[in-house]
Amino acid sequence: MNESAGSAGLRHRFQIEWAIVALIASAIITAASIGGWTRPADDLLYDAAMRMAPAPADGEILIVAIDEASLSALGRWPWPRRLHAQLLEQLAQARPASVTLDVLLSEPSADDALLAGAIGRIDRAYLPVQFVQPGRDGRSVDRIDPAPVIARAADGLGHANTTMDRDGTVRSARLCFQPDGAERPLPHLMTLGAAPANWPACRQPQRLRFAAPESFATISFASVLRGEVPDALITGRRVLIGMTAQGLGDRYPVPSSDGGNMPGVEINANIANAQLQSLWVRQPSTLAALGFALLPAWLLLLAFWRVKPRSVNLLVAGLALLVLVGSIATLTANLWIAPGPALLGLALVYPLWGWRRLQATSDYMGSELARLEREDALPIGDTRLADADLVTGQSNRLSGAIGQLRDLRRFVGDTLAGLPDPALVSDGSGKVVLTNAAADAAFGAQLLRTDSAVLLTRIAGPNSSASLEAYLADPNTGHIEFTARDGRCFVLRRAPILDARGAGRGHIDYLTDITAIAAARQEREEMLQLLSHDMRGPQAAILALVATSDGDIDRARIARHARHTLTLADNFVDLARMHERPFDPEPLIAADLVSEAADSLWPVARQRGVQIVLIDNSDTAFIAAERESLFRALVNLFDNAVKYSPEGGTVTVHLRTADGALVISTADQGEGIDAVVLPQLFQRFASDGRGTGVKGIGLGLNYVAAVIERHGGTIAGSNADTGGAVFTITLPLEEQQKR
The missing domain is CATH 1.20.5 (Single alpha-helices involved in coiled-coils or other helix-helix interfaces)
Incomplete structure (x- = not known):
């Protein structure tokens, strides 16, 4: 099995393990959400969320508390019912919206008629009924009503049973209670006076959103009885009368009690508050709750394919925090989405996937290590x-x-780096992944991740691009020679890189710099051309003159051809020597050297009637030069001017100094130089394109340019506005060279 197949097998194993984890986790989350497995934890989270997002208290609700101060002022509980009658008389004068006496008055008393009269003077007075489960004598429920006289005086009776969860905490209320065999349910005490209840739904517990403890307006029973409370504080409000003193026992744990207990009258105030402001906490549908529970786990499962393992911990914490914040946020909108199943899913998926992924990775590492040892790789x-x-x-x-x-x-x-020539190693996509120092020096240091084919075609010269692209498309032809844009010559060989199956994984491009070999080959071709054509021509002319003469030999023509041959040979030999010997100058007076070179051409110029005019403005300037080579170069340049000047014409040689340099300009009166060949004028064997019929092979100007460059100067050729060619030589003066 190769590496690619091994990694594909591991990926397939991961996919199977991921699907199994997703299936198991989804099944457990679904069962937990529908079956309420996390209800105890959800209730604790609900209590914490309730303390963070309490309900607002309605200002219409007023509690008249039977508190410690009232017990101290009025005596031990229970009090005579005449005290309750006096309280109700005081409240009746203030005209409250309603009065609910949250005190069970079941046994008859001598003061019942007095209390009933006080109840009758209040609009909307309500009394509680208590249901005891289980009842006596085998009954499932016992109903405890107020004393008959008092009950008839009330505007309504309602049950005041407190609904507690399994942990003993009050989180909800039943808006009606229906004993066995009863014709219709009895509404809750706090719903009396409200719109008719939906009886089938009211039997289900409704979750309460509690206000913070002691949020409702509260006054003491004794203070009202003494007339210390102004009527304006009571008028138009829903008054609840109940026990708040610690020793009376009517206290229950609630979510917002923060470890303490809340009096039953305050719990009823919260029920009334929920009824007035529609603050009942709704439950989502089963499907919506299931979606909320599954979503975080599936987000985590999907993230396993994209998120790095080191980031998964942060992702799990973030998702858990998001679930909790989402539950609290929905509670402020009176909707409770239990976070327990979602948190259970996160707690289940993460370790389960970690276990299965670790097992799959361990199996893969074991098999791969065994394969490496088995194959002796x-x-x-x-x-x-x-x-x-x-x-x-x-x-x-x-x-x-x-x-x-x-x-x-x-x-x-290291082996690749030690290679003397550039080498590029590319992957299967053609991107360079490995180079050596020679490649960096030849093509630049930024080669990695670049396309090797693009790189090679970019450095190739215009004349080599097409053939190089064809070779790169089909490198089975062995190798190819090409010329780079900077003039260097290379031999390129491309070899494939194969894996264990023989499939291509990339290639190696090895380039050999043959610039020196190409230059030597070019010089050989030029030498052959010189020997076979240019030097052969004058010799053939001499032989022809000797063969056709009738005893009277044209000595002048034979001498001219021989001198031409000798000049070609000398120039060629001097060009070859200049590449081998060091520069060895001596101080010379420039004007003397130029004058001597011009005088040496006097016989040739006189024969054609050409006059050489020397204008010296050099002020006896000294230059450091190799006398023999510079003299020969000046002779070649002046001879070229004489040769292309018309008979009777003038060649002007002007010497001057400018900016620390000696400037020698030569101007003839010929037809000028073809603009097409000006850029190649000083190349070896280049023609100047003049139409005078004078033959030239261009070796002389090439020699002149080589000598001037050896002396640190420059030469340029151009056409004068009045006709003829102009050559300008610039040489540094001796003092500039010393600097």
Whole structure:
């Protein structure tokens, strides 16, 4: 099995494990959400959320508390019912919206008629009924009503049973109670006077959103009885009369009690508050609750394919925090979405996936290490730790294998770096992944991840691009020679890189710099051309003159051809020597050297009737020069001007100094130089394109340019506005060279 197949097998194993984890987690989350497995934890979270997002207290609700101060002022409980009658008389004068006496008055008393009269003077007076479960004598429920006289005086009776969850905490209320065999349910005491209840739904507990403890306006029973409370504080409000003193026992734990207990009258005030402001906490549908529970787990499952393992911890914490914040946020909108199943899913998915992924990775590492040892690909050896577990041992062995691969890569890299010529190693997509110093020096240091084909075609010259692209498209032709844009010549060989199956994994491009060889080959061709054509021509002319003469030899023509041949030979030999010997100058007076070179051409110029005019404005300037080579170069230049001047014409040679340099300009009166050949004028064997019929092979101007460059100067050729060619030589003066 190759590496690609092994990684594909591991990926397939991960996919199977992921699907199994997703299926198991989804099934458990669904069962927990529908079956309420996390209800105890959800209730605790609900209590914490309730303390963070309490309900607002309605200002219409007023509690008249039977508190410690009232017990101290009026005596031990229970009090005579005449005290309750006096309280109601006081309240009746203030005209409240309603009065609910949250005190069970079941046994008859001598003061019942007095209390009933006080109740009758209040609009909307309500009394509680208590249901005791289980009842006596085998009954399921016993109903305890107020004394008959008092009950008839009330505007309504309602049950005041407190609904507690399994942990004894009050979180909800039943808006009606229906004993066995009753014709219709009895509404809750706090719903009396409100719109008719939906009886089938009212039997289900409704979750309360509690206000913060002691949020409702509260006054003391004794203070009202003494007339210390102004009527304006009572008028138009819903008054609840109940016990708040610690020793009376009517207290229950609620979510917002923060560890303490809340009086029953305050719980009823919260029920009235929910009824007035529609603050009942709704429950989502089963499908919506299931979606909320499954969503975080599935987000985490999907993230396993994209998020790095080190970031998964943060993701799990973030999702858990998001679930909690979402539950609290929905509670402020009177909707409670239990976060327990969603948190259970996160707590289940993360370790389950970590376990299965670790198992799959361990199996993969074990099989791959065994394959490496079996194939002798790497001599891993026994690197297991005696006190390590299985995975740690496998990791240690894998670390050893990776270390040997690094050594192998370094060995290959060092070998590649030691190659004298540029080499590029590319991957299967053609991107450069490895180079050597020669490649960096030849093509630049930023080669990695660039396309090798684009790189090679970019450095190739215009005349080589097409053939190079064809070779790169089909490198089976062996190798190719091409010229780079900077003039260097290379031989390119492309070899494929194959994996264990023989499939292509990339290629190696090896380039050999043959610039020196190409230059030598070009010089050989030029020498052959010189020997076979240019030097052969004058010799053939001499032989023809000798063969056709009738005893009277044209000595002048033979001498001219011989001198031409000698000049070509001297120029060629001097060009070759200049590449081999060092520059050895001596101080010379420039005007003397130029005058001597012009005088040497006097016979040639006189024969054609050409006059050489020397204008010296150099002020006896000194130059450091090799006398023989510079003299020959000036002779070649002046001879070229004489040769292309018309008979009877003038060649002007002007010497001057400018900016620390000697300037020698030569101007003839010929037809000028073709603009097409001006850029190649000083190349070897280049023609100047003049139409005078004078033959020239261009070796003389090439020699002149080489000598001037050897002396640190420059030469340029151009056409004068009045006709003829102008050559300008610029040479540094002796003092400038010394600097």
